[in-house]
Amino acid sequence: MSQAKNWTSYFAQLGENQAFEAATQQTQNAINDLFNNADSAYSGLEPTLLKQQLNAVDFSQPAPLKEVIETTNELIAKNSLLVQHPHTIAHLHTPPLIASIIAEHFIAALNQSMDSWDQAPAATYVEQQMVDWLCKTYQLGDRADGVFTSGGTQSNLMGLLLARDWFAYQQSQHDVQQDGLPEYAQKMRIICSDKSHFTVQKSASLMGLGERSVVLVKTNVQGQIDIAELQLTIDALKAQDLLPFAVVGMAGTTDHGAIDDLEAVVNIAREAGCWSHIDGAYGAALQLSEQHKARLKGIELADSVSVDFHKLFYQTISCGALLIKNKANFNTLLHHADYLNREGDELPNLVDKSIATTKRFDALKMFMTLKAVGEKQLGEFYDYLLSLTQQVATKIEHNKHFELCCTPLLSTVLFRLSPELQGELSDVAFNQLHQTLRLQLLTSGEAVIAETKVDGKLVLKFTLLNPCLTISDFDALIAKIENKAQALIANS
Incomplete structure (x- = not known):
């Protein structure tokens, strides 16, 4: 019986919550620190190195939970994609509401x-x-x-x-x-x-x-x-x-x-x-x-x-x-x-x-x-996002370095580098340029945007889901994409 009593530190037990409360508070502090100090969508840690560090974790010897939380924060949380970042805009992947996180x-x-x-x-x-x-x-x-x-x-x-x-x-x-x-x-x-x-x-x-x-x-x-x-x-x-x-x-x-x-x-x-x-x-x-x-x-x-x-x-x-x-x-x-x-x-x-x-x-x-939050507020989020999507599309359309693929219908913007930038590049090479652009933005941690194909051409995609974004967030993002594209073309 005494041995079983000692095991309660591993579980969230009735009346035995000290370890649970301490671990929860430590985790919350780590997340707060991560969010407050995030300056990029991803840490920029090179994929092979990230894999090596994760594979090096030794599971043969258990460690105190406090130490495990610290390791998880340093190795995993800090090298995760931050969906809350204004330049994480690739997929149908939203920042969750606080109410949903608390429900979890x-x-x-x-x-x-x-x-x-x-x-x-x-x-x-x-x-x-x-x-x-x-x-x-x-x-x-x-x-x-x-x-x-x-x-x-x-x-x-x-x-x-x-x-x-x-x-x-x-x-x-x-x-x-x-x-x-x-x-x-x-x-x-x-x-x-x-x-x-x-x-x-x-x-x-x-x-x-x-x-x-x-x-x-x-x-x-x-x-x-x-x-x-x-x-x-x-x-x-x-x-x-x-x-x-x-x-x-x-x-x-x-x-x-x-x-x-x-x-x-x-x-x-x-x-x-x-x-x-x-x-x-x-x-x-x-x-x-x-x-x-x-x-x-x-x-x-x-x-x-x-x-x-x-x-x-x-x-x-x-x-x-x-x-x-x-x-x-x-x-x-x-x-x-x-x-x-x-x-x-x-x-x-x-x-x-x-x-x-x-x-x-x-x-x-x-x-x-x-x-x-309520139904009304959720609906207002969507109204704002669809309006913002149209503004972003207009901004892309008026930028000489890009071409808009089609008028947005919901909250995605499909676009491509302007044909004027293709120069002597073949169609295959120009398609590859778009992929390279996306990957370099991702692995450097600068931005997370998507790619897809429309009529056989590789195109870039913004997926707007975060109602906390403003048009100014896209000024910086579009400038970042433009500069990276021009650098790649110059070196091609």
């Missing part, structure tokens, strides 16, 4: 598992409360329901998984859960735009349909699906005796921030006897914006919707949700397990509608955010 403290210390009520009594009700708020916010109707997920990948997989099972039952009363894929599975097709997220193909693979079951529809210059081509694609597939069963609409593509004509997408899907899934991981947050929520018209008609909270809802990673219009479709995920005691006690068990068993209490982050 509760989540980690309480360590609730969201699969059965007896493991998470209050947490179960909180998640359902947040799901109900989401279904009401997106106006999905009285039969709607949802579940929290790890993010867009899991949400898209679940949406398409439910679509597959729904279609098989509608087509031939086939039960995929019990009998596996139907004999006509090789004819089943998912339709999406050529700018849809790669998780559509990934989901098709995981569902046993294969990536070739995904049919891509061309998009316009802004990255939105061509509605006429969508209808022609469905008609052509049916004429070939193929079975389109799901249509994916985008509410915010990763590169362009494009939002499809969701109402048209859903109506075409419905007329064709297809399930409609909206990937709103990026742009569905606009539902809270008074200025921009009309751009999501039609989302309320969809059979399923993916929402990511660790993007424009400013939650810590990871946090997402899948919403469905008819909760009865969750029944295809239901599987009895005696040890969870799910029948007879009339208590809710969220595992009944999830592909995960053990699941984090991430709903608490949105619960605390809605209470501390």
Whole structure:
């Protein structure tokens, strides 16, 4: 018994919190010091050296937690990407709200598992409360329901998984859960735009349909699906005796921030006897914006919707949700397990509608955010960001050293070095120059920007997600990119 008593210093125990409090305070002090003294987006430590230092850590001998925290701060925290830095502007990676970080403290210390009520009594009700708020916010109707997920990948997989099972039952009363894929599975097709997220193909693979079951529809210059081509694609597939069963609409593509004509997408899907899934991981947050929520018209008609909270809802990673219009479709995920005691006690068990068993209490982050920040303030963040994005695009457009690739639709700016700077460089070399520029900015710690391809050309990308930024932050960033580009060209 005395030996077990000594082990309490390793755990956050009831009534034994001195070690926990000391470690928490030490960590918070280290983070405060890091934030207060950060002068770059990344330390600039050369990647190979960083890897060597991490690999040199000796795990054979435990050390006091105080020393471990110091090592973690020096070696990891100080060599991490600072998403709060004004020149960290590459990916859909947001600075988290304080309310979300504090929620993480509760989540980690309480360590609730969201699969059965007896493991998470209050947490179960909180998640359902947040799901109900989401279904009401997106106006999905009285039969709607949802579940929290790890993010867009899991949400898209679940949406398409439910679509597959729904279609098989509608087509031939086939039960995929019990009998596996139907004999006509090789004819089943998912339709999406050529700018849809790669998780559509990934989901098709995981569902046993294969990536070739995904049919891509061309998009316009802004990255939105061509509605006429969508209808022609469905008609052509049916004429070939193929079975389109799901249509994916985008509410915010990763590169362009494009939002499809969701109402048209859903109506075409419905007329064709297809399930409609909206990937709103990026742009569905606009539902809270008074200025921009009309751009999501039609989302309320969809059979399923993916929402990511660790993007424009400013939650810590990871946090997402899948919403469905008819909760009865969750029944295809239901599987009895005696040890969870799910029948007879009339208590809710969220595992009944999830592909995960053990699941984090991430709903608490949105619960605390809605209470501390509110819907109205979140919507104002988006209004400001979209306005700032247009200002940045104008600044790029008027700079003779750059060319704007397209008018921003959400909060991404795609641009490229001006053709005048290409000189005698080949197209391949000029593309490589953009990549080198991005990598040198990253590894030096000066700035973190993204790269992607548009019409075969490598382009640079700003992703504006931080509402604390101002246009002056971009004056310095653009000047930094311009100077680095000119230096590289001079040495090429």
